[in-house]
Amino acid sequence: MDGNGMYDDLPEQEVTFRGRGNSTWNMKKKPYRFKMDKKTEVCGMKKAKSFALIANYIDCSLMRNTVALWLANYLEMPFANHCVPVKVYFNGICKGQYMLTEKTGVGSGSVDIDEEKGMLFEIDSNYDEDYKFAYDLYSHTAVQNGYNNTRTLPVMISDPDLTEIAPALGLTADEYFDTWKNDFSAMLTAVMTTPSTGSLKEYIDIESVVNFFMVNSLSSNHEMRHPKSFKLYKDSLDGVYKFGPVWDFDWAFTFDGREGAPANTPMVDNNGDCGGYTFIKALLSNEEIRTLYQQKWNAFVKDGYPELKAYMEEYATLIEPSAKENGVLWPADYSVDWRLSESSFDFRENFDKLKVWIQQRINYCNEDPNFGLYR
Template identity: 30%
Template sequence: MGRVCRLAKGGLFLVLLSICACGDSVSEAPTGTEVAATESTTSITPVDFPNSSFFNSSSSLWAPQSSSSSQAQQGFSSPQIQPTSSSLWNSQTSSSSVKNIPLPNNGIPYVRITAADSIDTGYVACSIEIAGNGQYESIAPASAKIRQRGNSTRLWYDKKPYRIKLDNKTSILGLPANKDWVLLANYRDQSKFMNAIAFDMARYMGSFPFVNANRFVEVEINGDYMGMYQLTEQIERATSRVDIDTSGLLLCLDMDDGPELSPDAGNNFYSKVYGMPVAVKYPKNISAERLEAIAADFATLEQAIVSADYDNVQKLIDMESFIDFILLQEITRNVELEAPRSMYLYRDNTGKYHMGPVWDFDGGFGYGWDEDTKEYFTSQSWILGTGNPSKSPYNCTAESKNDWGMCNGTNMRFNSYDGRAVPGFFANMFANETFLAVYKARWESLKTGILDDAFTKLDAYVLQTAIALENDATRWPPIRRYDVEIQSLKAWLTERIDKYSRVLAQY
């Protein structure tokens, strides 16, 4: 079982001490398929930001003053500074003057973006420059396009996530060359590392050929400091990403990208058996006839799952990735499985489907969906069942099947937790005893090491990003300190792993 580090409340110095006391010193976790990075390291020192005195060494960020009692109780070590006090947030700096200012080094790479226009949902031209800061090779200013990305994360929050498309394929931060990159804001997540820890658990499982990288960077746009972001790959067909040939398919089960919200798109459909919204990510620009052929092929897999026919299903889908995909959604309590949203799968040139890449865990980890509190860790209920043998897919008996012989509720969905439902696509196979036995055996092989590995990497991320985390917290004042939230994240996951082992042992 993973250990729970109790990170000290208070200043940055105490945070660093608690990290060192909780675990061994570790290097940065390997992420994704990478090319060689530079091996030198650079000391972490605060550096002036463009046209702003906010981050000067004399600033309160580097010399914390006494805080109010309420802030002290939450672990704040420095006073909150209003955005209007700094031209960093209300920059009048011209693009030409910004380009000539050295990029800061706060221990992680620094990304400077200079856009020709304001950035919205449509692409605008920009230049992007990256300082590797001793960890990776720096990138000289390069031409690109940028836009906002995401759904709720874009619409609800001021700290926007971004999609970047370079003019030329470029290796960024040790990752294979490509044009398409993503900057995740992780604004709702007060710990800043939930997506990263989910990616790392997927990587530990070993059944997903491609898992997104975790590269933490500070970002500046047109002279405005935007905080700490997670730079990672765009999920797409590419040799170093979803490696399929021209006969392959890349699909996404996504209510926000399916016929419901994108009725005029020519690349989506409702699946024939489960009625799930399916978006075709590859191939592009398909004909109506090709779309129908893809829907029919996918229906063959759905029908095998409906029948809970293990022998047939394992011929159509890679069983290891299918099981690990379900396990990861359950470990993280990712309620996006119910919609579904951002659930990727692909078909390779052999005609076999594979689940993944995994993506989007903002709605996981027991999120309470209260945008005022942005509170996670509110529930330990199960995505695929309540733990009641008469209702749980882990024990799909003859008595619990419906008139179609399936272990689910109405509309091909399994009624599970809190009155909600998950598509039977992810639940019906539990009616098969062979599948259940393989699923339980897989969990037994994972449960001991998966959190130890994830927590070791998490400790390394926190140590590496210590200054950037404080900068981000000052730019976007959090409801709860990241160190307190990380402690809660570790405790919640440790409890969940233990409870899940006991639940599965019942069946």
């Protein structure tokens, strides 16, 4: 790896590459994960063995993830990912611009908690992990008949590997999973049954909820509606659930299947995938959360937004040459009707549209009684 004068170079070494992603793996420009033999500092990020290369194939600005992760770091969300724009070559052939970032999981390079005590969950309609359960939002129980997106939440253990951790605790993987399933279900039941005037502090970290949804609302992250890539973690069974780290902003901002998504729509509404909407609305109707959200949102608009604009200009200047090259390598793609991808070749035009959209989004969230979160 050539640090290009900005970061330390890395010597040539053997690494393991694999594909990553769900729907993104089916796109033409592939996302990857690579793993080294030992923990290594890469581009200023915390030492880790594994890192991700995000393709940003459907992002003609190549900046959606970058903007969202900047805000997560500005809000000082624990374990927020960082991003470094890189050009990737395979066998001497340029594959375009990618975003280098941490692999999200339990470990020193990401969610730095004790893997024998804590747990990283993901609420995701892909429902594809080994240990998972569906939570019925109406009967308030974990159900065994599978995920139904009209009334249940798809909850999965994202990390660590229970088959490795449980034996050290004198348990089977299934026994350890049941313990955490019951604990997570209790938190969900509290959210669904506590009156809006009640407190959820016994179960969840309120500030983490506010930060998590500020990032997702500013970006109008459409993945929340399913939901997908919705991560929470807990340091130990004696602690409280913390929302984050935030992840996956390809399908957000100006894009909702194609470019031109309006800025003045709620992050989620009761249309289609109702499970995510039902849970998010119940959570964000809580008055304690709403009061803190208003305070932090006002502070961001006053002080953080000017910093964000300056950062975006600096980042755009940095990536513009490689963005245009990326656009030549990966031209506009209209081959799939639900994923109409524009090229990054007209980078400045795309960047200007993103800036206008964010200003419109802030104006909308300022005026909307629910901060643009839900209808």
